[in-house]
Amino acid sequence: MSLVVVGASKNIARVAQSLSSEIVFVQQPGSLRPEVLRDDVDELFSFDYQDEPVARSFAERVLKPRRPAAVVSVTEHGLEPAAVMAEVLGTPAVPLAVVRAMRDKAGMRRLLAQRAPHLNVPFAAPGDGDTLEELFRSPYGVIAKPVSGTASSGILLLRAPAQAQALAAQGHYLFEAFAPGAEFSVESFSADGVHEIVAVAEKGTGAGFVETAHLMPPAALDASARARIEQATRELLDALGLRDGPAHTELKLHEGSIKVIETHNRPGGDGIADLVALTTGVDWRRVSIGWPLGQRPAPGAGAVAAAANVFFTASPGRVAAIADRPAALPGADVVAWEVDVAVGDLVGELRSSGDRVGMATVTGPSPEACQQAAADLRPDSIVTTEDAAS
Known part of the structure; x- marks a missing residue:
């Protein structure tokens, strides 16, 4: 039986191919290169799977005759479509209502207010104007975040109610008392x-x-x-x-x-x-x-006691220089190193995860050793920029 994978990256495609003899890839147009597919084994269908009626129709017309074992996704924008298709097929999956409760930040807050209020923070969902005013009594400020946002994009710290009014009018922001x-x-x-x-x-x-x-x-x-x-x-x-x-x-x-x-x-x-x-x-x-x-986390032992991913950032401007990968760090090892920009590229403001300029993975004998190694890397100085007009 085949496995349907929604929104796979190249790495996820390879993992999926190690699990099942036949994979049906469901992708946004142009998001997976054909050479990733195994000849006469895998299938690729490209369409806007976030359109729910289209996803339901695809599952009914195309997937049902293939009788797949499951539909899965590990990408944020593929979670709901995978649940929709699994619902049509009756295959094992997280129920669509649960997926939506976890993705909809306002919906999650409402459920926590009912079922686990001790874990919640004061919040104002879209349309809760009176509650929004009360949030600014917090000494730490108020967080504004898109209800279905990802990758740390669009998150703002507000200090006064007036700052929230324009965002509230857009109708898709959740406001929360900042949690220190x-x-x-x-x-x-x-x-x-x-x-x-x-x-x-x-x-x-x-x-x-x-x-x-x-x-x-x-x-x-x-x-x-x-x-x-x-x-x-x-x-x-x-x-x-x-x-x-x-x-x-x-x-x-x-x-x-x-x-x-x-x-x-x-x-x-x-x-x-x-x-x-x-x-x-x-x-x-x-x-x-x-x-x-049937895959489960198998008991085992890690290769190292501690590890850290450290992301490089840079000031806005044009890339002037890039530091070399260090041969070694005191008390830790650099096991991965990736810089996503080249000399001459433009770097913008750090507004989301996509604005970072690279990363390193370090391993060590303790969390403290990795923490110190990350600091020693000085990740804000790996990429040097200059005025874009220069």
């Missing part, structure tokens, strides 16, 4: 409502709340705090109704209080799956794609 504290992300796997914590990472952020580092395991969590983070994740997933499959959850810990930032029924991006593999031995991409086929 250290931020962590949790990779979990659920089976029949039992939530296994696969890994926990400590997150670093820069301007505009764009993620600049992930450290696994965290340096800032003792055993007691980690246990509370893990329990909060399980309570969240129960509240949202997730019973099966992977999840990536982001939370903040401040003075013993844990608040949920957001969650997704997919693995974390930003190379977090590589950190999971390095530190736990779990092939997180394989599990996340193959769970409807």
Whole structure:
């Protein structure tokens, strides 16, 4: 039986091909090169799968006769279409209502207010004008975020109600009281409502709340705090109704209080799956794609005690110079290095993950060693820019 994969990258395509003898790829037009396909084994269909009626029709007309074992996606914009197609086919999947509850940030807040209010923050969904005024009593300010945004794009910190009015009029912004504290992300796997914590990472952020580092395991969590983070994740997933499959959850810990930032029924991006593999031995991409086929996080040991992904940033301007990959760092190893710009390219403001200019992966004997190595890299100085007019 075949496996249908929605919105696959080149890497995800290869993982999927290792799981099933036949793959049906469903892609946005032009998003997957034909050479990735295996001759006479894989099929590729390209259309706007985010159009729900079109996705339902495709599942009925094209997929049903093929009788696939499952429809999966690990990309944010493919989660709902995969659930829609699975619903038509009756194959194992996270129910569409649960996927939507996790993707719709306002919907998630409403459910938490009912089922797990201790994990929630004060919020105002689109149309909640009276509540919006009250949020600005927070001494930390108010976060404005697109209801269905991704990649840290469009997130703003507001200090006065007047700043929120224009955004509120657009009707697709969620407003939340800013939650102070250290931020962590949790990779979990659920089976029949039992939530296994696969890994926990400590997150670093820069301007505009764009993620600049992930450290696994965290340096800032003792055993007691980690246990509370893990329990909060399980309570969240129960509240949202997730019973099966992977999840990536982001939370903040401040003075013993844990608040949920957001969650997704997919693995974390930003190379977090590589950190999971390095530190736990779990092939997180394989599990996340193959769970409807019986793939599970297998017990094992990681190759290293700790690892971190560090993202390079640069000031706006034209790239003038790029530093070489260091041969070594004190107490840590550089195992991956990628620069996404070349001399002469233009670099814009850091507004989303797509504005970062590269990354490195470091490994070491402890989280503290990786944390120090990341600082020693000086990731904001790998790419040097000059005035674009120069």
